[in-house]
Structure formats: structure tokens, C-alpha cells
Amino acid sequence: ILNVEQSPQSLHVQEGDSTNFTCSFPSSNFYALHWYRWETAKSPEALFVMTLNGDEKKKGQISATLNTKEGYSYLYIKGSQPEDSATYLCALPNTSGTYKYIFGTGTRLKVLA
Amino acid sequence: DAMVIQNPRYQVTQFGKPVTLSCSQTLNHNVMYWYQQKSSQAPKLLFHYYDKDFNNEADTPDNFQSRRPNTSFCFLDIRSPGLGDAAMYLCATSRGRSLYNEQFFGPGTRLTVL
Numbered sequence: 035i036l037n038v039e040q041s042p043q044s045l046h047v048q049e050g051d052s053t054n055f056t057c058s059f060p061s062s063n064f065y066a067l068h069w070y071r072w073e074t075a076k077s078p079e080a081l082f083v084m085t086l087n088g089d090e091k092k093k094g095q096i097s098a099t100l101n102t103k104e105g106y107s108y109l110y111i112k113g114s115q116p117e118d119s120a121t122y123l124c125a126l127p128n129t130s131g132t133y134k135y136i137f138g139t140g141t142r143l144k145v146l147a
Numbered sequence: 148d149a150m151v152i153q154n155p156r157y158q159v160t161q162f163g164k165p166v167t168l169s170c171s172q173t174l175n176h177n178v179m180y181w182y183q184q185k186s187s188q189a190p191k192l193l194f195h196y197y198d199k200d201f202n203n204e205a206d207t208p209d210n211f212q213s214r215r216p217n218t219s220f221c222f223l224d225i226r227s228p229g230l231g232d233a234a235m236y237l238c239a240t241s242r243g244r245s246l247y248n249e250q251f252f253g254p255g256t257r258l259t260v261l
Contacts, residue, residue: 038189066246077151078237080249123190125250133178133244134202137189 036060036128040138047114048146054110055141057124061105065127068135069098069109073120081109081122114145150174153238153253160228161261168223168256170238179221180250181213182237190237196221197244225258233260 039058047053057067066085072078082091084100084107091098095112111118121142125135152171160166170179178197182190194203196215210232212224225232235257239250 043187068249070250070252072252075254077254078239078250078252080251083247083249085247127246133241133246133248134192134195134204135250137182137191139187139189 036126036136038124038126038136038138040122040124040141042141043139044142044144046144046146049114049116051114051145052110052112053114053143054108055122055143057107057109057138059105059107059124059126061103064102064105067100067107068125069107070123070125071120072123072140078123109141111143114143116145116147119143119145151238151240151251151253153236153256155256156254157257157259159259159261160225162230163227166225166228166258168225168236168238168258170221170223170253171219172221172238172240172251173219174240174242174251175218176240176242176251177218178241178243179215180237180239180241181221181223182239184235184237184255185233193223228258228260230260233258 069081070078082098087102089100097110100107121140123140125137128134180195181193184190193207215221235255237255238253241248241250
């Protein structure tokens with residue numbers, strides 16, 4: 035079974051700070067990586083689907099990069115706002131490229147006003 | 148507009164008393180998933196449907212069953228809930244089998260077992 039790790043488990047930043055966190059995975063048999071944001075009391079929502087080594091995607095002040103050779107993806111938030119407070123989850127397909135996903139435990143971000 | 152709806156949002160049941168959680172979708176997606184998430188853990192896939200084709204995860208307890216009567220609805224039945232089944236249950240959908248298709252989630256049902 036694929037091992038997906040996220041770090042840190044949680045962090046607190048001040049409003050306006052930039053921050054980043056990591057999703058790590060085995061570099062062999064990579065197919066795709068999904069990032070989700072899950073705000074409290076809401077539904078998890080998709081942020082990015084990363085597929086190619088070197089991929090860089092951006093949505094507003096949030097961006098993500100992918101390094102499949104070394105087995106990690108970074109999620110960056112520039113100028114964090116309180117509304118960015120959420121749990122950020124990454125997920126990868128299990129072995130053999132099936133559409134069953136293994137999730138990390140998430141990074142819980144709290145942005146303090 | 149709500150796309151994946153889960154009812155109820157909070158469910159309290161007694162030890163051993165059967166409970167059903169429901170999920171509906173307006174996206175007409177082929178695939179529906181049920182995940183279990185316990186505190187501070189990763190969401191864990193219990194089973195999924197591709198249309199009516201049911202796929203159970205090997206480590207999903209027999210206590211957990213699912214039904215998908217039509218494209219829009221999917222149910223999770225817990226036949227005899229134990230204290231260890233208290234968790235957040237997430238329903239998700241995706242369009243087809245592509246690994247590049249994002250999943251759309253409901254807000255989850257938080258199950259408490261007394």
C-alpha cells in the first residue's frame with residue numbers, strides 16, 4: 035500500500051505570512067497527485083491535480099510544485115489570510131494506477147488575524 | 148449549488164444499533180466513494196462504485212455495507228456499530244476512471260456511537 039506523508043501536521047501563521055508544507059510519496063509508480071482544501075464544517079474541495087515532474091500550478095495566492103523523482107510536492111500560500119485556515123490534504127492513486135486514492139493525514143493550517 | 152449532499156451531518160447511534168448514512172449527487176458522476184476518517188488520521192477508503200459495479204476494500208469490516216440504487220444515491224449501512232466506528236464519513240464522486248479527475252466531496256457525516 036502506498037505511503038503518503040504530509041508535514042507538518044499543523045501550523046499557525048500570522049496573517050500576511052507566507053507558508054508552505056509538504057506531501058511525500060514513493061517516487062516509483064507515480065501517476066498523479068491531488069491537493070484538496072478542507073475548511074471546517076465544509077466539503078473538501080479540489081485545488082490542483084499534478085501529473086508531470088516539474089509541474090507548477092497556481093490558483094490565486096496558492097501554488098503547488100511537483101518533484102516525482104524525489105517524491106514530494108510542495109504547497110505554498112503567499113500572504114496567508116484567515117480564510118486560508120483549513121486542512122490541506124494530498125492524495126495519490128494506489129498501486130497500478132487505479133482510481134482508488136490514498137490520502138495523507140493532512141496539514142492543518144491556522145492563520146491568525 | 149450543492150453537488151454532493153450528505154445526510155445527516157451529525158448522527159448519534161447506540162452501540163449495536165444499525166445506522167444508515169446517505170449521500171446524493173447532482174453531478175451524474177459514475178464513481179461514488181465512501182471514506183472513513185478518524186480523528187487526526189487520513190481519510191480511508193471503505194468502498195466505491197463505478198456505476199453499479201461495487202468494489203470493496205480488502206480491509207473494510209463486514210459490518211459495513213453499501214447500496215447504490217441509482218446514479219444519484221449511495222448509502223452506507225453500519226449493521227452493528229461499535230465504539231471504534233465513531234468517525235467522520237465522507238462521500239465523494241468523480242467522473243469516470245481517469246486519474247486526473249478530481250473528486251467532489253460532501254460535507255461529511257460525523258457519527259457518534261454511545
